[in-house]
Amino acid sequence: MKTGAVERFTAAFGIVHGLLIWLLGGHRATAAAMIPADLICAIVVVTALPRLRQARSAALRYFGIALPLLAFYFFYMQTALIDVAAVHWRDSTLAELQSLVLHRVPMIGSTTVRNGLIISYFSYSVFLAAGILALFAPGNPQSQRRAADAVRRMCYALAVCFVIGLLYPALSPRYVNPELQLSYLGSGWLSRLAAAGENAGMVPGSSFPSAHLAAVTTLMWDLQAGRRKLFWLFLPLAASMSAATVLLLFHYVPDVVAGIAAAVAVVVFDRRARAPSPFGSTTLSDVEIVQVEGQSHGARLFQRVPALIYDRAWPAWTPTLAGDERRLFDRSKNPSLAETDAARWVVCRAQRPVGRVAAFAPRTPSDAGYFGLFECIDDAAVAAVLLRAVESWLADRGRTRSIGPLLINPRDQIGLLTEGFERPASLLTPYNPPYYAALLEHAGYGVAVRLRAYAWKPVLPGGPATEELDRRLTSRSYLKIRTIDKRRLEAEALVLADVINRSFADTWRWTPITRAETERMAEDLAPIVDPTLCLVAEDAGGPCGVALTLPDANWLVRRMGGSLWPFGWATALRLRRRIPWARFMALAVLPGRRATGTAVRLMVATHRALLTRGFEYAELSQVFEDNLLMRRVLEHLGCAVVKRYAVYERSLTGGVGGAVC
Numbered sequence: 001m002k003t004g005a006v007e008r009f010t011a012a013f014g015i016v017h018g019l020l021i022w023l024l025g026g027h028r029a030t031a032a033a034m035i036p037a038d039l040i041c042a043i044v045v046v047t048a049l050p051r052l053r054q055a056r057s058a059a060l061r062y063f064g065i066a067l068p069l070l071a072f073y074f075f076y077m078q079t080a081l082i083d084v085a086a087v088h089w090r091d092s093t094l095a096e097l098q099s100l101v102l103h104r105v106p107m108i109g110s111t112t113v114r115n116g117l118i119i120s121y122f123s124y125s126v127f128l129a130a131g132i133l134a135l136f137a138p139g140n141p142q143s144q145r146r147a148a149d150a151v152r153r154m155c156y157a158l159a160v161c162f163v164i165g166l167l168y169p170a171l172s173p174r175y176v177n178p179e180l181q182l183s184y185l186g187s188g189w190l191s192r193l194a195a196a197g198e199n200a201g202m203v204p205g206s207s208f209p210s211a212h213l214a215a216v217t218t219l220m221w222d223l224q225a226g227r228r229k230l231f232w233l234f235l236p237l238a239a240s241m242s243a244a245t246v247l248l249l250f251h252y253v254p255d256v257v258a259g260i261a262a263a264v265a266v267v268v269f270d271r272r273a274r275a276p277s278p279f280g281s282t283t284l285s286d287v288e289i290v291q292v293e294g295q296s297h298g299a300r301l302f303q304r305v306p307a308l309i310y311d312r313a314w315p316a317w318t319p320t321l322a323g324d325e326r327r328l329f330d331r332s333k334n335p336s337l338a339e340t341d342a343a344r345w346v347v348c349r350a351q352r353p354v355g356r357v358a359a360f361a362p363r364t365p366s367d368a369g370y371f372g373l374f375e376c377i378d379d380a381a382v383a384a385v386l387l388r389a390v391e392s393w394l395a396d397r398g399r400t401r402s403i404g405p406l407l408i409n410p411r412d413q414i415g416l417l418t419e420g421f422e423r424p425a426s427l428l429t430p431y432n433p434p435y436y437a438a439l440l441e442h443a444g445y446g447v448a449v450r451l452r453a454y455a456w457k458p459v460l461p462g463g464p465a466t467e468e469l470d471r472r473l474t475s476r477s478y479l480k481i482r483t484i485d486k487r488r489l490e491a492e493a494l495v496l497a498d499v500i501n502r503s504f505a506d507t508w509r510w511t512p513i514t515r516a517e518t519e520r521m522a523e524d525l526a527p528i529v530d531p532t533l534c535l536v537a538e539d540a541g542g543p544c545g546v547a548l549t550l551p552d553a554n555w556l557v558r559r560m561g562g563s564l565w566p567f568g569w570a571t572a573l574r575l576r577r578r579i580p581w582a583r584f585m586a587l588a589v590l591p592g593r594r595a596t597g598t599a600v601r602l603m604v605a606t607h608r609a610l611l612t613r614g615f616e617y618a619e620l621s622q623v624f625e626d627n628l629l630m631r632r633v634l635e636h637l638g639c640a641v642v643k644r645y646a647v648y649e650r651s652l653t654g655g656v657g658g659a660v661c
Contacts (some may be wrong), residue, residue, distance in 0.1 A: 210259030217263035319562030335516035369394035420643030452622030462638030
């Protein structure tokens with residue numbers, strides 16, 4: 001008999017056997033086949049699909065391990081090897097706890113609700129079958145392994161529950177008081193069928209922990225990790241199963257809690273035990289590079305890479321909120337992509353992401369392309385694979401230089417951090433481990449430009465002298481400095497963008513800020529904008545300079561733990577008006593006004609505003625090393641250099657692909 005035929009015969013036998021037990025009931029010894037039948041039902045649809053042969057084989061291997069264990073468990077429970085009287089050790093305490101729960105949710109009077117709970121409880125096998133099938137998403141390169149992992153974890157969780165049942169046998173409520181359960185089930189035909197099916201499997205020791213909910217929990221865990229939308233679709237049914245288990249007296253509350261806890265412990269242990277270390281030497285044959293499309297599984301792997309690199313190893317790292325990164329590549333929500341082509345890649349080793357990168361090809365300038373969101377383990381071969389993908393993609397679009405890291409264009413998150421790793425990144429600035437520079441240099445990249453960051457503190461060495469200079473400039477100038485009007489935030493943002501564009505026109509590879517980008521930025525930053533920190537200098541000709549400072553939202557993200565859930569949103573609401581750090585983002589003065597002291601006056605006004613608002617620290621970044629005007633003002637004020645950055649580039653005219661170990 002061929003392998004496929006054996007699989008189908010096994011599945012059909014399990015289904016028929018399980019249905020006969022459920023529908024007809026019978027001697028309790030026949031219950032030995034109930035759980036195995038449930039498990040076989042869970043892969044029945046999968047066995048009918050030839051394209052899943054590899055996953056079927058993996059799943060059946062684990063079933064081959066689990067089925068003998070289950071058979072032994074039921075044989076043990078059905079013989080005289082345990083003392084039935086000894087399982088009453090917990091009856092009094094748990095019955096009292098159960099009565100407290102049922103007192104709050106009295107006997108279910110609605111036949112519709114009762115039938116709904118019964119159906120949800122007995123849809124267990126269909127639930128598992130649908131969930132496992134959902135993990136086999138077409139076009140998902142990780143799907144077969146992920147589904148096989150889910151089946152394996154289910155078997156492990158069931159095995160744990162059965163071993164606990166052997167060591168600490170306990171009776172279920174339906175075994176202790178079947179009359180009470182019948183009163184809760186009601187007298188309808190569906191209720192009688194449910195009672196008959198449960199009585200067939202009513203054996204001592206089958207209650208603690210709840211093996212059914214352990215299997216459901218492992219499946220929900222894998223759905224949450226691999227198929228997030230389907231997870232939310234399955235969640236109400238899983239919750240209904242949990243409620244029905246208690247409210248219809250199939251299990252005590254601790255049975256349910258213990259089953260869920262056993263499943264979580266199994267999943268955590270399994271993930272840690274089986275996940276290979278991503279660190280160490282690599283050859284090109286060890287890794288797989290995947291181009292990310294839309295919000296696919298590859299996109300989720302792409303988002304996981306930073307946590308793999310930084311979590312616990314680099315405490316100064318600030319995670320990006322998941323929604324922010326998704327919006328970054330959504331053209332309908334990110335106007336910066338309107339004139340720019342973009343692509344992303346993630347590199348995996350042993351099915352685990354170990355690096356990522358994104359490439360950007362703007363329409364202008366047409367000579368160069370950019371790369372950003374570069375994250376990589378300390379492995380030159382992995383970095384070479386990532387950079388080679390970027391260079392090939394850019395070369396196909398006629399670009400002769402690869403420049404980065406930066407985000408979409410040379411305005412945001414520019415360069416690699418090369419000094420100041422002990423300090424966390426401020427708003428919209430990069431952070432990376434020290435070895436990133438060596439990875440780029442090993443791949444043939446050289447430094448194109450350097451930048452630096454300065455630190456502001458309430459007490460600065462040059463503060464008094466700068467204040468005196470400001471008073472002299474004020475006495476002989478008609479310059480007016482005002483704050484922005486937050487009620488007209490969009491109009492004010494357009495004024496700021498216009499001055500910045502004209503001031504930075506000669507800056508290295510400057511890309512003008514568009515109207516759409518300005519409006520989007522005003523909308524995104526509105527919750528944290530402090531109008532007293534956004535200053536506009538005006539003379540008789542109109543706005544001639546701006547100084548833009550924002551509360552450092554990264555400080556808040558770190559307090560939130562990098563996520564809005566489960567309680568990060570509460571932290572954000574509580575602290576968003578009490579952020580003690582700020583980022584000085586831009587000091588821009590129009591050409592022809594730079595000899596009038598406008599920059600000094602804007603900087604002093606910002607210094608006073610920060611003091612008035614009670615800020616404890618501000619970072620003034622990222623300042624190009626050739627921006628002598630900005631550097632002189634900051635250094636005259638007494639601000640110290642606390643970070644340095646470098647942007648790298650590589651010519652593509654000689655071919656793509658850096659050195660590889």
